[in-house]
Amino acid sequence: LAYATERIIELSLIAGVALLLAVVMSAPFIIEVLAGPTGKPAVAVLQIQGLALVATFLSMATGFVLLSTRHHGALLIANGAALVANITLTLTLVPVWQARGAAVAAVIAESCLALGQLILVARHGSGRVNVAALPAIAVAGLVGASPLLIDGLHPILRTVLGVGLYTVVLAVLGRFPPEVSHALDRRRHRETVR
Numbered sequence: 001l002a003y004a005t006e007r008i009i010e011l012s013l014i015a016g017v018a019l020l021l022a023v024v025m026s027a028p029f030i031i032e033v034l035a036g037p038t039g040k041p042a043v044a045v046l047q048i049q050g051l052a053l054v055a056t057f058l059s060m061a062t063g064f065v066l067l068s069t070r071h072h073g074a075l076l077i078a079n080g081a082a083l084v085a086n087i088t089l090t091l092t093l094v095p096v097w098q099a100r101g102a103a104v105a106a107v108i109a110e111s112c113l114a115l116g117q118l119i120l121v122a123r124h125g126s127g128r129v130n131v132a133a134l135p136a137i138a139v140a141g142l143v144g145a146s147p148l149l150i151d152g153l154h155p156i157l158r159t160v161l162g163v164g165l166y167t168v169v170l171a172v173l174g175r176f177p178p179e180v181s182h183a184l185d186r187r188r189h190r191e192t193v194r
Contacts, residue, residue: 013054031046
């Protein structure tokens, strides 16, 4: 269980950062499609909320571990604390920063939930974070974010380039999850057999 939990947490962190990059870089296009030119102020709000995706992925991974190990009370406390943090921060930040304040409140609350559940998983001996993976994921994320520095690049092209760079750097640094390649190999093998 500890090994599987460590792998799931690492994979959720990798996937969360990939989705974060995708949302932050494609936010102008997404808002243009959904709201038209009048929705332009919502781009920054969506980009802020994109930060919560990493925490959401971690919360999902650790939440299922806590559920499967029957730590329902700990899970309830972590979620309750995150709810209280979200309500308090929303009431505090929305009057000052409006929609951006609500986005910041959501990011902080989701991060508190993820951190709380990570601590609970480690405390109950169900798993831990592979700290050796964190620098590689951070470097890959920074390289993946580099297309944000290129002015005039279409958001979709920026997103494809950024996520592609992120994936390549993870592979070069040896952090691309082997489980993903194994799953793809098994699928190819099944299709070849048919």
